[in-house]
Amino acid sequence: MGDDEPLDEWAARRGKRLRPVGERKSVHLGGDPHRAAHVEPDVPRLIVEWDGYAWQPVTTVDNYAAACRILNPAPESSPSAAPPARPPMAPGTGKHRKP
DSSP: OOTTSOHHHHHHHHHHHSOOTTOEEEEESSSOTTSOTTTSTTSOEEEEEEOSSSEEEEEEESSHHHHHHHHSOOOOOOOOOOOOOOOSSOSSOOTTSOO
16 A cells, blocks of 8 residues: 555455455365366365355355356346247348349
């Protein structure tokens, strides 16, 4: 922090760098925990969540696919109205049409 930088600006800049509270990740429960997630897809995982100070355990899952479903849930789809039906041949004089 520079002597001429106000504390509130420094705190805002620092806040942007910090990991967001509630972020989740999965950790291997067997072997080396720092391996890539897809290397051993059948190994159980521990789901942990960042609370601002430390990673807290949330739950355990059986494999990589289950961990992906928890970490990246499918968006809830709301029933949307179908787009308005268009006539197959819209009005116009397109060059592709025969006279």
